[in-house]
Amino acid sequence: MSDYIIQLNNISKVFEDGFVALDNLNLSIKKNEFLTLLGPSGCGKTTTLRIIGGFEMPTEGEIVFQGQKINDLPPHKRKVNTVFQKYALFTHLNVFDNVAFGLKISKTPKNEIKERVREMLNLVNLQGFEKRQVESLSGGQQQRVAIARALVNRPEVLLLDEPLGALDLKMRKDMQIELKKMQEKLGITFIYVTHDQEEALSMSDSIVILNEGIVQQIDTPINIYNEPKNAFVADFIGESNIIDGTMLQDKLVHFCNKDIPCIDTGFAKNEKVDVVIRPEDIDIKNLSDAQWTGKVTSVIFKGVHYDITVESSDGFVWLLQNTDRQYEGDTIGMSVDPDDIHIMKKVIDL
Amino acid sequence: MRRWLSYPYLVWMIMFITVPLLLIVFYAFTKQTDGGIVFSLDHFRQILDPLYLKVFLRSFKIAFISMLICLLIGYPVALFLSSKDFSQKSTYLMLIVIPMWMNFLLRTYAWLTLLENNGIFNKLLEFLGFGKVQFLYSEGAVILGTVYNFLPFMILPIYSVMVKIDESVISAAQDLGANSFQVLLKVMIPLSLPGVISGITMVFMPAVSTFVISRLLGGGQFALIGNIIEQQFLLTGNWGFGSALSFVLMVLVIISMFFMNANERNGKESML
Amino acid sequence: MSKSLKKAYLWLIILFLYAPILVLMVLSFNDSRSRATWGGFTFRWYIELFKDRDILLALYYTLAIGLLSSVIATIIGTFAAIGIFGYKKLSYSLVKNISYIPVINADIVTGVSLMLMFVFLGINQGFFTLLLAHITFNIPYIIFSVLPKLHQMDIHVYEAALDLGANPFMSIIKVVIPEIRPGIITGFLLAFTLSIDDFVISFFTSGPGVTNLSIEIYSMARRGINPKINALSTLMFVVVMALLLIVNKRSASNTEKKVRRDI
Numbered sequence: 001m002s003d004y005i006i007q008l009n010n011i012s013k014v015f016e017d018g019f020v021a022l023d024n025l026n027l028s029i030k031k032n033e034f035l036t037l038l039g040p041s042g043c044g045k046t047t048t049l050r051i052i053g054g055f056e057m058p059t060e061g062e063i064v065f066q067g068q069k070i071n072d073l074p075p076h077k078r079k080v081n082t083v084f085q086k087y088a089l090f091t092h093l094n095v096f097d098n099v100a101f102g103l104k105i106s107k108t109p110k111n112e113i114k115e116r117v118r119e120m121l122n123l124v125n126l127q128g129f130e131k132r133q134v135e136s137l138s139g140g141q142q143q144r145v146a147i148a149r150a151l152v153n154r155p156e157v158l159l160l161d162e163p164l165g166a167l168d169l170k171m172r173k174d175m176q177i178e179l180k181k182m183q184e185k186l187g188i189t190f191i192y193v194t195h196d197q198e199e200a201l202s203m204s205d206s207i208v209i210l211n212e213g214i215v216q217q218i219d220t221p222i223n224i225y226n227e228p229k230n231a232f233v234a235d236f237i238g239e240s241n242i243i244d245g246t247m248l249q250d251k252l253v254h255f256c257n258k259d260i261p262c263i264d265t266g267f268a269k270n271e272k273v274d275v276v277i278r279p280e281d282i283d284i285k286n287l288s289d290a291q292w293t294g295k296v297t298s299v300i301f302k303g304v305h306y307d308i309t310v311e312s313s314d315g316f317v318w319l320l321q322n323t324d325r326q327y328e329g330d331t332i333g334m335s336v337d338p339d340d341i342h343i344m345k346k347v348i349d350l
Numbered sequence: 351m352r353r354w355l356s357y358p359y360l361v362w363m364i365m366f367i368t369v370p371l372l373l374i375v376f377y378a379f380t381k382q383t384d385g386g387i388v389f390s391l392d393h394f395r396q397i398l399d400p401l402y403l404k405v406f407l408r409s410f411k412i413a414f415i416s417m418l419i420c421l422l423i424g425y426p427v428a429l430f431l432s433s434k435d436f437s438q439k440s441t442y443l444m445l446i447v448i449p450m451w452m453n454f455l456l457r458t459y460a461w462l463t464l465l466e467n468n469g470i471f472n473k474l475l476e477f478l479g480f481g482k483v484q485f486l487y488s489e490g491a492v493i494l495g496t497v498y499n500f501l502p503f504m505i506l507p508i509y510s511v512m513v514k515i516d517e518s519v520i521s522a523a524q525d526l527g528a529n530s531f532q533v534l535l536k537v538m539i540p541l542s543l544p545g546v547i548s549g550i551t552m553v554f555m556p557a558v559s560t561f562v563i564s565r566l567l568g569g570g571q572f573a574l575i576g577n578i579i580e581q582q583f584l585l586t587g588n589w590g591f592g593s594a595l596s597f598v599l600m601v602l603v604i605i606s607m608f609f610m611n612a613n614e615r616n617g618k619e620s621m622l
Numbered sequence: 623m624s625k626s627l628k629k630a631y632l633w634l635i636i637l638f639l640y641a642p643i644l645v646l647m648v649l650s651f652n653d654s655r656s657r658a659t660w661g662g663f664t665f666r667w668y669i670e671l672f673k674d675r676d677i678l679l680a681l682y683y684t685l686a687i688g689l690l691s692s693v694i695a696t697i698i699g700t701f702a703a704i705g706i707f708g709y710k711k712l713s714y715s716l717v718k719n720i721s722y723i724p725v726i727n728a729d730i731v732t733g734v735s736l737m738l739m740f741v742f743l744g745i746n747q748g749f750f751t752l753l754l755a756h757i758t759f760n761i762p763y764i765i766f767s768v769l770p771k772l773h774q775m776d777i778h779v780y781e782a783a784l785d786l787g788a789n790p791f792m793s794i795i796k797v798v799i800p801e802i803r804p805g806i807i808t809g810f811l812l813a814f815t816l817s818i819d820d821f822v823i824s825f826f827t828s829g830p831g832v833t834n835l836s837i838e839i840y841s842m843a844r845r846g847i848n849p850k851i852n853a854l855s856t857l858m859f860v861v862v863m864a865l866l867l868i869v870n871k872r873s874a875s876n877t878e879k880k881v882r883r884d885i
C-alpha cells in the first residue's frame with residue numbers, strides 16, 4: 001500500500017452545461033497532512049472537495065482512498081467528513097443532536113454518544129451549549145458545532161470548505177491557530193479549502209494552487225512563496241510586479257528598456273518571459289546608482305511599511321514596499337538584486 | 351404617510367367584513383321568542399341532533415381522508431420536484447398549477463362526465479367485459495373530487511418549503527453516514543413540517559366547508575356541513591341554525607390560523 | 623429512487639390533473655350527446671353555446687362585475703394600503719388582520735355573512751349586491767399586493783417630493799403611486815381573475831335574474847350532463863391560459879394567493 005491516503009488520478013469534471021470545472025487534476029495526499037487547496041473564487045476548489053466527499057461524480061479519472069478505488073462509493077459510505085462552506089447545520093436539531101447525528105446513524109451506544117459528544121464539545125470550547133438551538137449561536141459558535149459534528153465521527157480525512165470565510169478577522173486568526181492545533185493533536189488528514197493566501201501559507205503542510213480547474217503548483221508554503229512556478233502563482237501569492245521581458249541569454253534578461261542580470265538559466269535565446277519581482281525586493285537607490293528611475297504617484301501607510309507606486313519613464317507602474325517614507329511627486333531610483341528577479345515561462349493563454 | 355386615505359376603506363371594512371360576521375354571531379346565539387329576541391344556545395344544541403351530528407362527522411371524515419390522500423400523493427411530488435437533479439422544476443410546477451386556475455365548478459363537473467353511468471370509465475369497464483359500476487353519488491366520488499380539486503394546495507406549500515432547504519444540509523447528512531431513507535426521515539421530513547402543516551390546513555378547510563363537490567358528485571345522499579348551511583339560508587330559512595354552523599367553521603379557521611401562525615413564528619424565532 | 627421513476631410518478635400525477643379537463647375539451651367537439659362514443663367532429667355545441675341567451679347574459683355579468691369590482695377595489699385598496707402603511711403598530715396589525723379575514727375564511731361563511739348584511743340593510747339582492755360582494759373580497763388582495771411594495775419603497779422619495787414643494791396628495795400621486803405600480807397592477811389582475819372565477823360568494827349574494835358563469839354552470843350541471851358546458855370549459859380554459867401567461871409573467875406569488883383564495 002502506498003503512503004498516500006487519498007489520490008486523485010487524472011480527475012476531470014465537466015458539468016452538464018459543458019463547463020469544465022476541473023481539468024486533469026492529479027493530487028496525492030499523505031496521511032496526517034494538512035493540505036490546502038488555494039485559488040480564486042470559482043477555480044474548482046469546492047468541486048474538488050465534493051468529488052472527494054462523493055457528492056459529485058468526476059467525469060473522468062479515479063479517486064483512490066487507502067489504495068482502493070472509491071469512485072462508486074456513495075457519500076454516506078465514505079470515511080471522510082466535511083465541514084461545509086456555510087456550516088449546513090440542522091436547524092431542527094439542537095447542538096447536542098447536531099453533533100450526535102452521525103453517531104446515531106451508525107447506531108453507536110447511547111452512553112458512548114453522550115461521552116463522545118461531550119468530549120468533542122469540550123475540544124471546540126462549547127461545553128454547556130448542548131441544549132441550544134443552533135440558530136441562536138454566533139457565527140463562530142456555529143462553525144465550531146460544524147467542526148465538532150464532523151470530527152466526532154473520527155474520520156480518516158476531514159474536508160473543510162472555507163470554514164472560516166464567514167468570520168471576522170480577529171476570530172478567523174484565533175480559529176486558524178485552534179484548527180491547526182486540533183489537526184496536530186488528533187492526527188487527522190485535513191484537506192482545507194480557502195481563497196485566502198495568508199491563511200493557506202500559515203496553516204498548511206502543502207498547498208495546491210488551482211486556477212480555472214488546472215493545478216498551477218503543488219508545494220510547501222515556503223517554496224510556493226519563494227519559488228512560484230509561474231506568473232499566476234506569483235501574482236496570487238502576495239503582490240508582485242509582473243513585467244513582460246525577453247531572455248537575452250542565460251542570466252541576462254531584457255525588460256523595461258534595460259538589460260538586467262539575473263540568475264535564471266535554461267531559456268531559449270530571445271524567449272518571451274514573465275519577469276516577477278516582489279514589491280519588498282525593490283531597493284530605493286540614489287538616482288545615479290539606480291537601474292530605473294520613476295516618479296512617486298502614491299504613498300499609502302500600511303502599518304509597518306509603505307505601499308509606494310512609482311511610474312517609470314516607459315510608463316510601467318511599479319509597486320514597492322518599503323519602511324522608509326517617500327513623497328508623492330518625487331523622483332526616485334530603484335534597483336533589484338539578481339537573485340530577487342524571478343523569470344517565468346509565459347502561461348499560454350488558451 | 352396620509353392616514354385619511356384609508357378612511358373610505360375603513361368604513362367599507364366595518365360595513366362588509368366586521369358587521370356581517372357579527373351578524374352571524376348574533377343569529378347563532380339568539381332566538382326569536384314571544385318576548386322578543388333572547389340569548390340562546392338552541393342552535394348549537396341542534397348541531398348535536400343525531401341527524402346533523404352525522405353530517406358533521408361525515409364532513410370531517412371526508413375532509414380528513416381527502417387530506418390524508420392528498421398528503422400521501424402530494425408529498426412525494428413536492429419531494430421529487432425539489433430535489434436538485436430535476437432541471438425543469440418551473441415547467442413541472444407550472445403544469446401542476448395550471449389546472450388550479452380552471453374554474454372550480456368545471457373541474458368538478460369534469461368528473462361528472464367521467465364517472466357517470468354512461469361515462470368513459472364505465473364504457474371502458476364494459477369494453478373490458480366487466481359490468482357497470484355505480485361510481486357517482488358515493489362517498490368515494492366525493493373524496494375523489496375533493497382530492498382532485500385540492501391536491502395542488504398540498505403540493506405547493508410543501509414544495510415551497512422544501513426548495514428553501516439548503517442543498518448542503520442534505521449533503522451534510524449524507525456526509526455523516528445517512529442513506530437516502532435516513533436523509534428523508536431525519537432531515538427532509540422534520541424540515542418540511544411547516545409546509546406540511548399549511549398544506550394540511552389548505553386542503554382540510556375548503557374540503558370541510560365545500561357544498562359543490564358533495565352536491566354534484568355525491569348527489570343528495572352525501573350532504574356535508576356546507577350543504578346544510580346552504581339549505582338553512584336558501585331553503586328552510588332557519589338562519590339561526592345556519593349561522594351557528596357558519597360560526598363553527600369560523601372557529602375552525604381561527605384555530606387553524608393559530609396553528610399556522612405559531613408554526614410560522616417558531617420558524618421565525620429560530621431564524622434569529 | 624431513480625430519476626426516471628420519479629419522473630414517471632410526476633407524469634402520472636400530471637395525467638391525473640389534466641385528463642378530466644382534456645376529456646371535456648375533446649367531448650366539446652363530439653357530435654353526439656353520448657359521452658363515450660365519438661359521433662364525429664362538430665362545432666355544434668359552440669354554436670348552441672353562443673345562441674344561449676342565459677349563458678351570454680351570465681358572461682356579460684361575469685365580465686361587468688369582474689371589471690367594475692376590480693377597478694373599484696383597486697382604487698379603494700391602493701389608497702387604503704397607503705393609509706394603513708402610516709398607522710401605528712397596533713392599529714396597523716388590527717386592520718391588517720381584519721382585512722385578512724375574507725382571504726382565509728371559508729367562502730361559504732363570507733357569502734352567508736354578506737347575504738345577512740344585505741338583508742339587514744334592506745337591499746334587494748341583484749347586480750348591485752353582487753358588485754358589493756366582489757369588491758369586498760377583492761380589496762384585501764389589492765392591499766396585500768400593494769403593502770409589500772410600500773415596505774420595499776424608499777420612504778425618502780416621499781419626503782423628497784414634499785421637500786421639493788409638492789403637497790402631500792400630489793406627492794402620493796406623482797411619486798408614491800408610480801413606485802408601487804407593479805403591486806397595484808398585480809393586485810388588479812389578481813382581483814379580476816378571482817372575480818370571474820368566483821362561485822360560492824356570488825351564489826349567496828346575487829339575486830333573481832342575475833347570474834355569473836359559475837352559477838350558470840352549477841345550475842346546468844345540477845340538471846345533468848350538458849355538452850354546452852364542455853364547449854364553455856374549453857373556451858374558459860383557453861382564456862384562463864392566456865390570462866395566466868400575462869399574469870404569471872408579472873409574479874409567481876399570485877399562485878400562492880390564489881391558493882389562499884380558493885379556501
Ligand SMILES: Nc1ncnc2c1ncn2[C@@H]1O[C@H](COP(=O)(O)OP(=O)(O)O)[C@@H](O)[C@H]1O
Binds near residue numbers: 016017021039040
Ligand atoms: N452544478 C454546476 N453546474 C455548472 N457549473 C457549476 C456547477 N457547480 C459549480 N459550477 C462551476 O464550476 C466552477 C467551480 O466551482 P467551485 O468548485 O464551486 O469553485 P470554488 O473554487 O469557488 O469553490 C465555477 O465556475 C462554478 O460556476
Ligand SMILES: [Mg+2]
Binds near residue numbers: 042045046
Ligand atoms: Mg467554493
